[in-house]
Amino acid sequence: MPLQALRTVAKSQNGVGAFILQCKRIDFHYCDWAGSSRGMNAFLKHQLPAFAAQNPSIEISVSPRPGRHPVIKGQYINGREKAICVRNMEATEVTKKAELLKTASGEKLRRDRKPVKSFNESVRGVWSPFHGRQYKI
Amino acid sequence: MRASRAAEQTLRSATLSPPQQYVCRACRAQAARQFHTSIRGQAGLPFFQRLQQQLFGSKESEQAEKSRGAKKLQQVEDLKQRGSSNQLEVKVAKNGQQYEVAAVVVPNETTDYVQALHGKQLERIGSEAWVKARADQGEQYAGFVPKYRWEFSNKQWQMLLHHVIVEILTLQKAGRVPGDVCMGRRPFANSWQKTRKAQLKANTTGTGVAVSYPFPAVEERVLTAIDSSSPAESTLLQQSLTAKAESAVFVAGISSEGPAPAWMNVSIKDPSVKMALVKRILQITGMRVPDYAISSSTIADLYNRLRRLERPKKIAETEQLQRLKINAPNVNVFPARRSSIDKEKDIGRWKVIEEELVRRNLPVTGRRWGGVKATSL
Numbered sequence: 001m002p003l004q005a006l007r008t009v010a011k012s013q014n015g016v017g018a019f020i021l022q023c024k025r026i027d028f029h030y031c032d033w034a035g036s037s038r039g040m041n042a043f044l045k046h047q048l049p050a051f052a053a054q055n056p057s058i059e060i061s062v063s064p065r066p067g068r069h070p071v072i073k074g075q076y077i078n079g080r081e082k083a084i085c086v087r088n089m090e091a092t093e094v095t096k097k098a099e100l101l102k103t104a105s106g107e108k109l110r111r112d113r114k115p116v117k118s119f120n121e122s123v124r125g126v127w128s129p130f131h132g133r134q135y136k137i
Numbered sequence: 138m139r140a141s142r143a144a145e146q147t148l149r150s151a152t153l154s155p156p157q158q159y160v161c162r163a164c165r166a167q168a169a170r171q172f173h174t175s176i177r178g179q180a181g182l183p184f185f186q187r188l189q190q191q192l193f194g195s196k197e198s199e200q201a202e203k204s205r206g207a208k209k210l211q212q213v214e215d216l217k218q219r220g221s222s223n224q225l226e227v228k229v230a231k232n233g234q235q236y237e238v239a240a241v242v243v244p245n246e247t248t249d250y251v252q253a254l255h256g257k258q259l260e261r262i263g264s265e266a267w268v269k270a271r272a273d274q275g276e277q278y279a280g281f282v283p284k285y286r287w288e289f290s291n292k293q294w295q296m297l298l299h300h301v302i303v304e305i306l307t308l309q310k311a312g313r314v315p316g317d318v319c320m321g322r323r324p325f326a327n328s329w330q331k332t333r334k335a336q337l338k339a340n341t342t343g344t345g346v347a348v349s350y351p352f353p354a355v356e357e358r359v360l361t362a363i364d365s366s367s368p369a370e371s372t373l374l375q376q377s378l379t380a381k382a383e384s385a386v387f388v389a390g391i392s393s394e395g396p397a398p399a400w401m402n403v404s405i406k407d408p409s410v411k412m413a414l415v416k417r418i419l420q421i422t423g424m425r426v427p428d429y430a431i432s433s434s435t436i437a438d439l440y441n442r443l444r445r446l447e448r449p450k451k452i453a454e455t456e457q458l459q460r461l462k463i464n465a466p467n468v469n470v471f472p473a474r475r476s477s478i479d480k481e482k483d484i485g486r487w488k489v490i491e492e493e494l495v496r497r498n499l500p501v502t503g504r505r506w507g508g509v510k511a512t513s514l
Contacts, residue, residue: 007277010260011417029450032451032452037498042459044452044458045452045455045457045458046457048468049457049460049461049464049465051466052461052468054464055217055467056466056467057467058467059467059469060465060467060468060469061468061469061471061475062453062469062471063470063471063473063474063475064451064452064453064456064471064472064473064474065474066474085365125389
């Protein structure tokens with residue numbers, strides 16, 4: 001095995017020592033008049049206090065957006081933002097969407113092509129044409 | 138969102154054919170019976186006769202004209218018999234109210250009466266020129282209706298109605314005209330405080346409502362406070378009257394929501410009581426009570442039609458979110474839409490942006506109005 005130098009800086013792994021929630025802020029936008037905002041309004045009145053108490057590390061802002069559909073926007077530590085339109089949803093469904101945003105990492109949604117993800121190097125070495133049994137004609 | 142909905146409906150109505158309405162035979166027959174192309178009264182007459190009547194008059198119209206003339210002459214004869222032309226005929230209506238019949242002037246006999254040839258020659262009472270002319274002579278015109286309409290809350294309406302109806306019923310009980318409620322008040326009468334102690338109860342006989350005071354002296358004071366000899370409280374004193382009313386009706390503990398209280402089931406079918414009530418409301422608040430409210434049979438109906446319904450609270454104004462603002466330190470509730478400028482102000486970047494925009498002579502807010510430019514910081 002080739003020589004490996006010691007790392008001067010420890011590799012960060014979120015959750016090993018301390019866990020930092022990636023979602024830093026959630027904005028709830030609603031409309032006082034529109035019918036599509038009924039579920040959102042009910043969520044804000046009845047379920048938001050519990051959600052805010054369970055997640056003290058998330059900054060929550062509630063502001064009206066008159067004449068528009070209700071929207072939940074989450075901002076993440078990696079600088080990205082995710083928005084979900086919750087038009088015509090019930091309060092329970094809005095809660096689920098808020099939970100979804102809270103548990104997201106902020107990364108783009110990608111399809112994983114490889115089944116295994118690891119930072120560890122290959123145990124037996126990556127194949128190259130220069131190593132291994134020589135082929136003689 | 139609203140615009141798209143309106144556009145959708147317009148497109149739908151344009152593309153769909155109009156629905157065919159079915160009308161039954163009975164309705165069609167009824168409509169045909171009601172349909173007339175000529176005036177009913179003249180329908181039976183031939184055309185020539187109708188034209189003759191229009192130009193030269195008919196026997197019926199001549200007879201009606203004669204009877205009117207005879208009535209007028211009879212009135213003049215009655216006046217002459219009464220002696221003085223200043224005395225007017227007094228008639229008594231069904232409710233006991235006395236009315237004076239207007240004087241009749243016969244132009245042929247009255248020499249100092251000159252008939253006007255057209256309306257412009259007549260004096261217009263109450264016009265601006267008339268008021269100005271009177272003011273120039275030193276007379277100060279005092280109107281009845283106040284200049285501004287005062288807004289009362291529901292609590293204040295309840296108190297105001299209680300005060301006014303107590304005064305009216307007290308006057309009626311004492312045998313005075315209910316209309317006197319609009320007359321002037323003696324100084325230092327403080328009748329607003331006195332009427333608060335009065336109670337309204339249904340009559341033992343079962344007709345109407347009776348007002349009762351804890352002490353007869355209070356009732357006497359309320360009656361003596363209303364000075365029938367003085368003119369109606371004028372607009373000159375309007376501000377003081379309404380200020381008095383506002384301070385007097387400011388009472389804590391009366392719920393502004395919910396239905397009218399029990400004492401309000403006072404019948405106001407008596408026209409003199411209703412008229413006095415409506416006049417007094419107009420005099421104090423400047424509010425002209427609309428017809429649908431005047432037609433109320435009880436004060437509770439009148440109150441329900443006059444009171445303002447509570448405006449539905451916005452989400453940010455509800456108790457739950459107000460409480461959340463206080464209890465949860467990680468929650469911010471904003472009552473109005475947050476613009477990009479608000480977001481920049483939160484971060485503290487707006488000062489820099491604004492400074493730079495001003496330096497470059499660019500509009501700070503808005504871009505459609507050509508004159509929008511920040512001239513100074």
